[in-house]
Amino acid sequence: MKVAVIMGGASPEHEVSLASGAGIAEAAAGLGHTVIELVIERDGSWRDGQHEAIELLQDADVAVPALHGEGGEDGVIQGFLQQLKVPYVGSGVAASAVGLDKHLTKTILHAHGLPVTPGITLGGADLRDPEAAHQQLKAAGIEFPVFVKPNNGGSSYGVTRVTDAAALTDAIASAASVDGARVLIEQEMRGREIDLAVMQFPDGRVDAGPALEIHSDPNQPFFNTTAKYSKGAGEQFVVPAPLDAELAATLRRTAIEVFETLGCEGLARVDFFVPAGGGPVVNEINTFPGFTPASQFPRMWAAAGMTYADVVQNLLETAHARAAE
Template identity: 40%
Template sequence: MNQHSKPRVAVVFGGRSSEHAISCVTAGSVLAAIDREQYDVVPIGIATDGRWVLESGDPDRLRITSPEQLPSVDGARATIALAPDRASTSLVVTEPSQPPRTLGDVDVVFPLLHGPWGEDGTIQGMLEMAGVRYVGAGVLASAVSMDKAYMKVLLTAAGLPVMPSVNVTSRQWAADAAECRTRAGEIGYPLFVKPARGGSSIGISKVHDASELDDAIELALREDPKVLVEAAAEGAREVECGVLQALDGTPETSLPAELRVGGGHEFYDFAAKYLPGEHTEVDIPADLPDEVAASLRALAVRAFEAVGCEGLARVDFFVFPDGSLVVNEINTMPGFTPTSMYPQMWAASGVDYPALVDRLIRLALARDTGLR
């Protein structure tokens, strides 16, 4: 613990992925919610070029005001880094024409990064090496859950239902596009093409027939050299469930929530998720038979434990008309604004946004780094 009377929390956001702006929005909400009477807060932004800077922490600057005005980290601010000493967790600030100065030790990092170079185990590995506690899943769970292809392998091995899919890499596409088309077509249309390690619906296409496949694969490959081609869950409802560990480590589940996308959106794309004025509706709790809701919540815990999650996760499901369930994916750092699904589900379940943030910080402070 640092020498201050309050635990010091470094909120890390931004990053190099295409979800940079969404990470900034998430951070703005968390920074506004952290109880400054309980915690000393240091906002750390990672610019799109990978530079770590001491950010202002102004929540208003980190909001989406329009599709053309997405927030971003100011890479021109003073750079910041952990001290290069395994025995120290001190933050060192460097500014032009000024000697380096220290901000003191960090007790816990709240990594609010979405996508590659953050949500995928990379920052978790760095923090493990530095011996710094952090909120959320560890290296393996973060990496597996970020990579939808490997997530499916692991969930299938654990006996959990997933949608049929095939993988297409940039090398395979360049070497034999016809063979890739054949494998994709065997799944049957319609289908979805998505970056295997992406999020926020960036680079995702719904493909209705073979004529749309090439463009969809090319779009996804611009985001990730590995692409997932997956059967569409036609006729299914999209229902999500939050998992949150109690302070003793027991995973608890929220009330499930159903997404109903309107406004001309064929699926839950980026605009439907994040832009103001869209027509996505949320039902919390989802209108499900009691036995289906109970099964869904039990499957959410099984998925959480199958990948070795810690802290929090949002588990997304397809619910078919006969009540059968399929796990769509796991998000180890789900959207985390007060209007995002995960906080909304927990608010409806009796844990409001400030309490949710506090629970996650306390869980991280109680957990050591290393093997556990």
């Protein structure tokens, strides 16, 4: 196939996207596909020009929007590709938009009966009113420590762990610098941090790979941006995670249910907390997770016997089959 790999983008995850895109492009070329690399600059412009990019995309059999965060996982590029009638890897416009919006994701999952991290959402004038945040936290029964995060975004940019009320104002400002519309404040969940990779196959089947457990760097306050992308970050991953059969089955079933409830397609990574003595709680979903060979998603499928190239080939074939339907 002729495969167009789109990477970069205007979000803070620009460099992460370039790494994901480079890995996918190399694997696709190694599989014998003709690869076209298209880079979106930090200002949102196409490196080779938008008109030229459109022509290249329309000539492709499949596009891979290897973009993370705003402009990539929020349905914008997916809508653009649909307008061009170009088949692409991953979720469609609606599922992408919902998946990047943490508040909307949790609202839908909670309404569907799935357990999510307890928290509140601040917007509008409340973002500039610390007392409003304190009152909402009190009303919701949420106590410190908490995590303050942008509603939209990934890779833990703008995320702060807050242990007391005095630090809340600065944390909200940090999150609002990434997403000025909404900020989430969530209860810290003490327990294990487990991720599952969900993938769709050309016949429409959806499955989850072996679970991965994150052991946070003791030198960092949590699994933050520094911990995720520092040298040796992958050493913090244990896959397959040591789980009893019942918990493993529950995580797999719930991850697939999250994927299907939100209308996802192609791939997603579903992140959980497993509190001591309790069942899994959904933290987030990433509809196009980090995709270097060292990233969580391909490493989970490697534990199931699929190479990085196998995963890339499956995603391309699935997107092509979906377009054929």
